[in-house]
Amino acid sequence: MAGIKDVARQAGVSVGTVSNVINRPEAVLPETRARVLAAIEELGYVRSESARQLRAGRSRIMALLVLDMGNPFFVDVARGAERAARQAGLGVMVCNSGQSPAEEAEYLGMFAEQRVCGVLVTPADATGRNLDSFSRHRIPYVLVDRVASGAGSCAVSVDDVRGGALAVGHLISAGHRSVAYVSGPGDLHQIRDRREGALSALAEAGLPPGALVEIPSDRLDVAAGRDAGARLLGLVPRPTAVFCANDLLALGVLQALYAAGVRVPQDIAIVGYDDIEFAAAAAVPLTSVRQPAVVMGRMAAELLLEEADDEGGTHEHRSVVLQPELVVRASSSTPR
Amino acid sequence: MAGIKDVARQAGVSVGTVSNVINRPEAVLPETRARVLAAIEELGYVRSESARQLRAGRSRIMALLVLDMGNPFFVDVARGAERAARQAGLGVMVCNSGQSPAEEAEYLGMFAEQRVCGVLVTPADATGRNLDSFSRHRIPYVLVDRVASGAGSCAVSVDDVRGGALAVGHLISAGHRSVAYVSGPGDLHQIRDRREGALSALAEAGLPPGALVEIPSDRLDVAAGRDAGARLLGLVPRPTAVFCANDLLALGVLQALYAAGVRVPQDIAIVGYDDIEFAAAAAVPLTSVRQPAVVMGRMAAELLLEEADDEGGTHEHRSVVLQPELVVRASSSTPR
């Protein structure tokens, strides 16, 4: 494959001039420039990004490590991040950790080798161990959908405690006195915060913590939701409402209830979380807590760019907390 | 940041030895190896992927360029591809063209600069111009969800003509005599093939081509589906069934019909395409044409790896065509 030297020879100039044509065209005589461009065209020259990177010390790629790209919520986050990154001329590399700290560690290692200019990450590892060791590499990172622990980085999150309170407060005010919480992997902060919010809503209404019945789940997808739905049906006494840690779970629960002939919302009301696009199109349109996912992705990318571009070491880490919003639909609208 | 030379100095060996410790540990005396590993640990050394790439001539990243990551179908394709790639020790870079030939061209250019080891691409550009000019770079690529045009590459696709025929054949045998086709961007092969299949099913049943009423759409998402649904309601006479070019459109149509009080399937039957996970969880569970998306991603990645690993120039391009499968659910099950 043709390199810059071949182009230089073909055009009868030095390599430096070719480099200038590519990077600072105005510094080259138009005639020379034309000759070089012709040579580039003729040889089909494409500059090698690895060589540039080697010289520059870091690549022009931003990494995004999310829990699950099968969740439309994260797809939206990715969309927001990508838009911001491309505006700055950067590529984005999107990867899934699948909520596995081991996978997360592997990807972080890969990012370090690639010398990415920064990482947006939704941590799968509540201990923070992965990120601790990652920070040795001096590669800036921004936490997404998670508040900053310590002051090692910027973070963009949504107030999950408030989101949980909104969801369960809504159910309580619709007359429900016993609510199931279909949770997810216990080591995810999001899940814990949403529960905490749910409990605070109960407390505020004067209900005991026992009014929240947890249905644990180790994944956050539709299949896990179906499974949780089946367990919900077996509970005695059966709660009259269920709050799900995300919409995928909620859709699964809804399917399980539907299959068992249980009416939603008459027999059991459902509230989900994330307000993914499919929530509105569900069998019974789903009440959900909307998160500004695209905005979150965009802001995270912007914070990262700011930190990465910071030469003088003047960057100060910031934590942005966005507010969720309850969207009421049919799945919870008629109290029993 | 520490380089291989710093490690060598720290451990009191040469750079070659450090490289050997990393790449061929068995060729180094255990004692030396331990000393080097200790130095690596102490200095927090991470090898530079760009330097390796520069020497190797190509990177260890495979690119995947799809039409829209907001479509769960492509998320599944990505999952399949990623699994296969990681098994071979490669990273995957997933990008959206958003069905725009210009974006596609931009991404392909970026992949060439990155010297990716190969590209999996769902072309957005029916002219094939982008890929034609891309093939100059000698970077192998595999067409995904598209039959090979010419013999320039491998391809993995699903028989869309048959898929369209399955969908409309099903509707005809349920008694429908007039079917709307909510299409998508006219320059996408998938869309055209599905229509062709639909027409062939009509012909086989002795119905005129006019029995298929096309409702054009320029995007393939839920919002476009809602829009198409509104237009469907305005048609006189109104078709009794609608076949949508993908499930996102179908979900949008379903929402629009639901909002207008039109019953599905009693008043209008709906068939979608892709059988994404959310199709089964829809307001009325959606009949759909299932595509083996994960398998497609995996096979495409495997074909690419085979071509990329081929040293002797013995590789022969292959086209794999998978078969779709009709999944009947409530949205079409009761003929009017």
Added chain:
DNA sequence: CACCCGGATTGAAACAATTCATTCACCGCC
């Protein structure tokens, strides 16, 4: 006519790894 200045161009150094021919030390064998 000598001098200087500016813009255009040059060419070598640096980046961080891999590779490979070479060196080195040591062992056993004749």
Added chain:
DNA sequence: GGCGGTGAATGAATTGTTTCAATCCGGGTG
């Protein structure tokens, strides 16, 4: 004791770019 062979370690060459000090050339000025 010399010799060949072997396993381990070496270090220079290579990869393609960017950058920057140095060079070159032409024209204007004193």
